[in-house]
Amino acid sequence: MLRYLSAGESHGPSLTVVVDGVPAGLELVATEHIDPWLRRRQGGYGRGQRMVIESDTATLLGGVRAGRTTGAPIAIAVANRDNANWREVMDPLPGNEPRKRALTEPRPGHADLPGGIKYGHKDLRDVLERASARETASRVAAGAVALRLLEVAGIEGCARVISLGGIPCDGGMDWSRVAELDESPLRTFDREAEERIMARIDEAKEQGDTLGGVVEARFRNVPVGLGSYTQWDRKLDGRLAQAVMSVPAMKACEIGDGWRASGLPGSEVHDAIVGREGGRYLRATNRAGGLEGGVTNGEDVVVRAAMKPIATLMRPLPTVDVVTHGPADAARERSDVTAVPAASIVVLAMAALVLADALLEKFGGDTVRELQERVRAHREYVADY
Numbered sequence: 001m002l003r004y005l006s007a008g009e010s011h012g013p014s015l016t017v018v019v020d021g022v023p024a025g026l027e028l029v030a031t032e033h034i035d036p037w038l039r040r041r042q043g044g045y046g047r048g049q050r051m052v053i054e055s056d057t058a059t060l061l062g063g064v065r066a067g068r069t070t071g072a073p074i075a076i077a078v079a080n081r082d083n084a085n086w087r088e089v090m091d092p093l094p095g096n097e098p099r100k101r102a103l104t105e106p107r108p109g110h111a112d113l114p115g116g117i118k119y120g121h122k123d124l125r126d127v128l129e130r131a132s133a134r135e136t137a138s139r140v141a142a143g144a145v146a147l148r149l150l151e152v153a154g155i156e157g158c159a160r161v162i163s164l165g166g167i168p169c170d171g172g173m174d175w176s177r178v179a180e181l182d183e184s185p186l187r188t189f190d191r192e193a194e195e196r197i198m199a200r201i202d203e204a205k206e207q208g209d210t211l212g213g214v215v216e217a218r219f220r221n222v223p224v225g226l227g228s229y230t231q232w233d234r235k236l237d238g239r240l241a242q243a244v245m246s247v248p249a250m251k252a253c254e255i256g257d258g259w260r261a262s263g264l265p266g267s268e269v270h271d272a273i274v275g276r277e278g279g280r281y282l283r284a285t286n287r288a289g290g291l292e293g294g295v296t297n298g299e300d301v302v303v304r305a306a307m308k309p310i311a312t313l314m315r316p317l318p319t320v321d322v323v324t325h326g327p328a329d330a331a332r333e334r335s336d337v338t339a340v341p342a343a344s345i346v347v348l349a350m351a352a353l354v355l356a357d358a359l360l361e362k363f364g365g366d367t368v369r370e371l372q373e374r375v376r377a378h379r380e381y382v383a384d385y
């Protein structure tokens, strides 16, 4: 129902995003609804020099008139300011060969080597320019549109960091404090752990190293019944996992208690249904992360993802040069020490695209008004069930 595609390189002129399938009549103003998410993605302690150069904003190139979506595909451009310093290197016209800043020492953990072999490149810049996590700015621009659609259906999303560099900072979830996450340099409620983690980031930076972590995307007030248990590819947990695992550097994904649940008896895993009050079935816990049988059950949808440390190390790992075949140090330019806080926003964006897709699948609607009416009617039905 909702499709999203992007194009563009890290140091090219722009990232281009197309979001198709958004109903007509959605109030959408780039500065109000997209740019704040782009800003959040740029933030976080441990980011590198590139984020000083960029100041991401979205330009709407199609699908929106007078502040409202028309039902046509939405086209968004996010310019790369750094392109001004890379014109010759990135020029699509032939000439200037061999290109400056060619890269032949693949970084272990990046797409460089398998990508180079796959597409036949010896200048690995042809791989890394697209494999760069710069691309995640497109995901956030698209995800911001999805979050806006969820918002008008009464669904709220939140992104936070659960641990970084091996130091836990969960601090519990509190929807009334979500605005505070924007004030935290690590997007956490746990201010005490924050100090220790920032010291760990400083240490890693001094050592020329990088750090990973765990992030969480969470949604509340999600209607019961998104996704389906009837066919493998309609299960919402599977769809969420696919989207979240496609974010660069993600190596694991869990819904609710995930990995932890695997080691506990069922009596300590499943969420007892303890009563019915105010038009809803009450649960003692939400260890299932809002999904049973691949279907939303009305509790918070909770998706977590584990991010490995960034592959560009200032103190590089050994590698082999793809031209000389001799030993070399892996390539390094600039890099973030960690981008875990930023990744929480990207994971939220991807999860939001999946939820918005499932919302449109259940309720359809060429217009936002139809969608809202159907969601309202469904919530009434659930309150009576």
Ligand code: EPS
Binding pocket: 010, 048, 050, 051, 054, 082, 128, 131, 132, 133, 134, 135, 136, 137, 312, 333, 334, 335, 336
């Ligand atoms: C990245 C390397 C760095 C990061 C970049 C991802 O860029 P550069 O090589 O220009 O210093 O800053 O992330 C972004 C640009 C971004 O917007 O998040 C990489 O190799 O993946």
